[in-house]
Amino acid sequence: MIKEILTRWPVVRQLLTHSDGTGVEAMSDRTRNLAPKNRDAQVARSVCPYCAVGCGQLVYHKEGKLVSIEGDPDSFISRGRLCPKGSDSFELLTHANRETRIKYRKPYSTRWEELELETAMDMIADRVWDTRERTFEEERDREVVMHTTAMAHLGGATLDNEENYLIKKLFAAGLGMVCISNQARI
Amino acid sequence: MPGLGTSFGRGGATLGPSDLVNSDAILIMGSNMAENHPVGFQWVIEARERGATVIHVDPRFSRTSAMADIWAPLRAGSDILFLGGLIHYVLENKKDFREYVIHYTNASIILPEEFKDTEDLGGVFSGWDAKNRSYDSNAWLYGACVGGGRVAPKSAGRHSGRHSGHCKDGAGAAADLGNCECDPTLSHPRCVYQVLKKHYSRYTPELVERFCGVPRERFLKIAETFCSASGPEKTGAICYALGWTQQSKGPQIIRAAAILQLLLGNVGRPGGGILALRGHASIQGSTDIPTLYDILPGYLAMPNLGLDSKNLADYVATHRDPTGWWWNFDKYIVSLLKAYYGEEAKKENDWGFNWLPRVTGDHSHQGYFLEMLDGKVEGLFVMGQNPAVAGPNSRLERKALSKLKWLVVRDMVELETASFWYDSPEVERGELRPEEIATEVFLLPAAGHAEKDGCFTNTQRLLQWHQKAVDPPGDARSETWFMFHLGRRLKEKAKQDPRPRNAGLSALTWDYSVEGTMQEPKVEEVLQEINGYQVDDHTLVTGFTELKADGSTACGCWIYSGVFPRPGENRANQRNSQDLWGHGWGFAWPADRRILYNRASARPDGRPWSERKKLVWWDEQKKEWTGLDVPDFARTKAPNYQPPKHAEGDEALAGDKPFILHPDGTGWIFAPKGLADGPLPTHYEGLEAPVGNPLYPDRQSNPAAMRDERPENRYASSPDDRFPYVMSTYRLTEHHTSGAMSRMLPHLAELQPEFFCEISPELASERGIENGGWVTVMTPRGIVEARALVTRRMRPLLIDGKMVHQVGVPYHWGSRGLVKGDSANDLVAISEEPNVRIMEAKGILCDVSPGRRARGKAALDQLNAHLGRK
């Protein structure tokens, strides 16, 4: 026990190993126990959310929290590498300006208010239904039109295929919204 | 996508970045690949290390130029002149890969007498309707061919209304080529090859120097270098991005590159083809499974009132080609309708065809934002996009948002689109006051990519699954969650209200399982629906060849079919790469073919062109195609197969026709159908230009492009003393698009903290601008201020005897975030290229003056004063 305490003292280690006090003998406990933060973490295999190269990413997480994100060396596209944006993916998901609550603005208001998620969903559904009800066109010159141009959707290039599929399915095939667009053109 | 789609058959890159390692020459144009696709660029460096020559042609000397072997400056907007110059060079010097051209392209087809080129008509092709400012979409068909075969049905020509630019070419029965005459010697004056030659006869190196600003010797060096990467032993690739697409003639620029690659015999071969470098994680996906107005999943057309929408039979007849792969069109639309509407979709009700909404006009981003400005749009959903910064004429877009009754924004941060009502230049300038804005705004937090399951489709058509690692924080949810639960609520309302208008919504299949405390839908179920299944027992299909038109199959997106062929086998989630092209890792559409049109990597007789460039070849023993990639061809069709008379579909294509989506199986040098503005790319100046069109003085810009002119969206004249400089917007590697994913993040924001304008030393000297100072940039649309970055990397060009200055403006800034700045898109007009309705953001006119702009309302006075100048 005393021996153990003594050998943690750099001077003692220095004397015992005949070294000059600038090497491992001078390391603190913290240094000697240094380990990468993703040791023993679980890994999810992912894809960078930025550009369209689609670099592989390894998402390290422990107990429901993200630990770090880096490149996936197995990817034949990226071979483990990431550009500055891809390298910043952990910050993308954890930075201080990330929104986690609903913000709601009443007509003519000068400020945001809070809103519960389920309430917001109900309100949005009501808005959609109301607008659609008043503006839906079933036919024109006895030909089927089945659409509304009073509601629109924008978005998609950063979304998953499954998300875009459901958007087109519900909004167009279900509700008759034709005004649908995203960043893509050609 | 129509550029590649009409040329080759599918709107997607023909190769991926890793295949560039096989290139002998790489031409990067309309792209800053090292900047915007840095990790993809590693393959360009590898190619260069192995001896490939890398050529970069661009208005700016960028981080890509720094790594290129040859760089040439280019006047923004003159890309077709340059590419036409290369085509001219190939034809004049007989550098085309003759055997490839004869067998694999439509160069030998003899065009009808009625066809007239721009050289004949002073800048337009035959079929131009000056009143409607559009072309007759059947004007360039081979169709009036003699000697038997089917003739184009007359009705196809009588439809008015604009044909969708994104969908398959819409050729339908009208594309039937019957027994067209060909001249395999390529010498008949009306064969495509000779018409091409005549079309580009004036695109000489001298013209390129005079109007592109590329010194003649540099141009010839590039031409020599790139065009020698051709033939059995060599290939060259072309990489492009938004430098080409964000122009009023974008698809035509891409067409010019496609023509060049077909002439050089580079398509479908390792290290060859065209790499379309797209800009967002799943933008290929958002075009394939489109959140676009004019198409349905898999490039099927949205029904268009008056064009094809009378009933399903009419719709199919308009779009189904009698020959080539699109003969299967009906199988795909019926399977899609079954996926959407399930049990209620029956033969008697045309499988629910009449529940699909009809397109009746311009419902694109530009189209509906203009309607929104006029108060005609009540509600808008915005998910993962930021039009307040990145939309064309972002000033107009922000004002348009203020006319909405309600707005739902879903994103990870409070971006400018959500805060326009209290934090925007319009509020600062008094143009908008919160107390007067009626818009009800909902900002819902969104889950990030590591917080949800799902797949992206990247620039090389590859579906890759991202696995969920952790739950999203707080009230943040995925879009899948949002759409599912919104849909659930709306279907409830429809149930209470069984009028015909709600029949589609009620019929919509919407019973995805949910799991966990958040009630998150099981994303794999959605992907399985996209893959397709047998309706009776929900067995997954293994590919699109199993799809039928009799209602027995359902499939959400036929080109993705095969991604989930068996339970538990999500190929997008496979990560066992076998080779350079990544077989075993992810799933490339279609059918996991990595290099498209790879039949062309073999000779007409089925042997590889060379050992060095072998990819796919005919195995005479096994009587099938084999090789290093999945053959993009009917596996057992022999190379010498000749179709019997009246054969249909793929059986109508011979064994030496690689472009199987086309009704004639050839690569289209001449595009008889599919583009709204011409079968051959023609040089027009941009909608604003510093010079007149040297080729056709009476046709300054693309006659079919739309300007959407109105007081908030004005244009400069060409040229214009008030706006003497040529400007292009672009991206920096440190930021991402509108900045919502970079300006809010300290580690990226600090790398490029301020909005700057890149200026040449000559322009700086002329206007008294100092490096590190400020400049004010103005166009007829807007006024912004930026830091002045004076650099040799920008240079003025001598164009037709006068000095033309070019400036560069990165567009990442807005009023929110850790680093803020004016938005460059305030300067860009809302304009619409005729096929895909993309705006022109490259090569527009501006003024640059030293000093900061006025603050508040005075900024508008400053702009108006400038506009008022003569």
Next chain:
Amino acid sequence: MPTSAFLTDASVCIGCKACEVACKEWNHIPDDGFEWSGQSYDNTHALGASTWRHVLFLEEKQPMGPQLAGIEEPFRWQFLSDVCKHCENAGCLEACPTGAIVRTELESVFVQHDICNGCGYCVVSCPFGVVDKSHEVGTAFKCTFCYDRQRDGLMPACAKACPTQSIRFGELEELRREAHERVEKLQDRGYNDAQIYDPTGSSVGGTHAIFVILGQPEAYNFPPAPEVPTIHLKSAWGAALVSALVVVLVVCLAFAL
């Protein structure tokens, strides 16, 4: 244990700064403030307490080997990622009075910030201007050579991220060989000014972060012959001893007279 080293090659660097970000992300380093420099694309300015990888941007009126770039006159734009050199004889380590700076078993130089007392002696002793004190925290920081990652056999974050492998990581002698081969290959291709920066000839005795550069070291702010301040130790102590003797002598004389 093998000597860990970096080889950073300017001829394939695309100036993307992935190295800067990957390092900051891994090591939880804060941003440096948002100050635009107007100097090409370099807004990071220099290595310091909160920047351990710094990319330089050089716009020069010279050709880049055989590259056809400039029109009327030659022009090139090159980039290089600078980093702590982990010197063979490290000025910072020798100056540190508390033993906070140590040589690890990987032969890298590591600052233990739980020991560091913020005296700042290391800052003035580094011939490359690398190590620096953080104003917020008060102690010294520099590149750790991802000592924590290397412990588990992982490569440093910057080397892993670098899209073009301009930053290569490995064993020192192996990388020295690679560097020589690379310079030969570049010179064959016409990059006449390709050379290695690895100052073995001065008191630093060589570094564990070597570079393939195009042009003179000074262009990259590299001292051609960096010296550790302790080379002056002998003469400094000698001078001190002489001064002490002189003082004693004078005092004695003062009392004697």
